[in-house]
Amino acid sequence: xxxxxxxxxxxxxxxxxxxxxxxxxxxxxxxxxxxxxxxxxxxxxxxxxxxxxxxxxxxxxxxxxxxxxxxxxxxxxxxxxxxxxxxxxxxxxxxxxxxxxxxxxxxxxxxxxxxxxxxxxxxxxxxxxxxxxxxxxxxxxxxxxxxxxxxxxxxxxx
Amino acid sequence: xxxxxxxxxxxxxxxxxxxxxxxxxxxxxxxxxxxxxxxxxxxxxxxxxxxxxxxxxxxxxxxxxxxxxxxxxxxxxxxxxxxxxxxxxxxxxxxxxxxxxxxxxxxxxxxxxxxxxxxxxxxxxxxxxxxxxxxxxxxxxxxxxxxxxxxxxxxxxxxxxxxxxxxxxxxxxxxxxxxxxxxxxxxxxxxxxxxxxxxxxxxxxxxxxxxxxxxxxxxxx
Numbered sequence: 567x568x569x570x571x572x573x574x575x576x577x578x579x580x581x582x583x584x585x586x587x588x589x590x591x592x593x594x595x596x597x598x599x600x601x602x603x604x605x606x607x608x609x610x611x612x613x614x615x616x617x618x619x620x621x622x623x624x625x626x627x628x629x630x631x632x633x634x635x636x637x638x639x640x641x642x643x644x645x646x647x648x649x650x651x652x653x654x655x656x657x658x659x660x661x662x663x664x665x666x667x668x669x670x671x672x673x674x675x676x677x678x679x680x681x682x683x684x685x686x687x688x689x690x691x692x693x694x695x696x697x698x699x700x701x702x703x704x705x706x707x708x709x710x711x712x713x714x715x716x717x718x719x720x721x722x723x724x
Numbered sequence: 725x726x727x728x729x730x731x732x733x734x735x736x737x738x739x740x741x742x743x744x745x746x747x748x749x750x751x752x753x754x755x756x757x758x759x760x761x762x763x764x765x766x767x768x769x770x771x772x773x774x775x776x777x778x779x780x781x782x783x784x785x786x787x788x789x790x791x792x793x794x795x796x797x798x799x800x801x802x803x804x805x806x807x808x809x810x811x812x813x814x815x816x817x818x819x820x821x822x823x824x825x826x827x828x829x830x831x832x833x834x835x836x837x838x839x840x841x842x843x844x845x846x847x848x849x850x851x852x853x854x855x856x857x858x859x860x861x862x863x864x865x866x867x868x869x870x871x872x873x874x875x876x877x878x879x880x881x882x883x884x885x886x887x888x889x890x891x892x893x894x895x896x897x898x899x900x901x902x903x904x905x906x907x908x909x910x911x912x913x914x915x916x917x918x919x920x921x922x923x924x925x926x927x928x929x930x931x932x933x934x935x936x937x938x939x940x941x942x943x944x945x
Contacts, residue, residue, distance in 0.1 A: 618887045634887060638797055638910075645914035650906075660891070 596701055615695040625709060629691035630663075636694050641687055648688045649681070771826065777809040783836060786810070789847050793912045800911075813869045813911065814858070821865075852915035859904055867903035874903070 600606045614635045621631045639647035651660035669685040670677050744752060773779060781787040791810075794800045799808040816822045834840075841847040841854075862869065876896055881889040895901040908914060927935075 616885045618885060634885065640909055640914055642913075644916040645909060647909070647914075 612696040612698040632694040775811040780810040862904040870903040
């Protein structure tokens, strides 16, 4: 009896592990097909784009992308490396674009004298770019093209 | 007591002032020469020993605060493995300024003994003052310690990003600014600098007070 029970358990264990293995083959993860217990070799980090050329925004309220390297920039309670060039008082020297007036607004749209705390941590919204192949496909279409298409095909929309 | 000491000094002086009886002039000269080598070599070895990263990070004040921050920066680790150690930036390389800085460092020994920055909190509180000392030193010597490695003459601006090249041409080549004016906080974290930017000349406290007073007067009228 004991023997039968053991063999049944063994078969069950093998089945579970096989199905787990086959399931693993089908789940596509960014991590690749590597056991959980094993460490993967991460791909090398591509260099940050540093051409200083402004990128077009994909939609009007998109935070502008950072067209330069920001490696090692300190942004904390004490100092903000970005503001040493992009602050209102610094742009004359740096000739960098000044942070927009929305950064001075509190949530009631009142303009404050200095940068609003809720807009202080630049990299929450603004990101640098890498010369890297996208990991997942993207079917995004610019809204201008969408509007054009709608105008032609449906006689406009309201 | 004093007369005995005085007599001993007088005796010593008589011995020193008298020509040697047993040793030849050549022997004395040569031994002086070799003793000089040993003394100078020993002095210089001891001096260089205090000029190493190992010595600087021997105290927890440096090891746990500024050295820890250095580790993630390009001056500690980078693609080519050429790196700067503490004295490369913080101690002048020329002999006379180096000795002057070493004498100033006695203040740091004082600070170590009396625990001026022996906790993280004390260090953070004093960090702005300490940083300002270093900035003032580098501003005064035209960022000499930066320029020991980063020579403006051999800098290839075409290899820099457009932004960096333009800024260097505008401020560095013209001598309008020196390295530290813009490159603060590259090897260690910045202290709280307040709202005002780092680049503008700051008004004095008196000017600010006068401005505020004039505003108040306007409000009163």
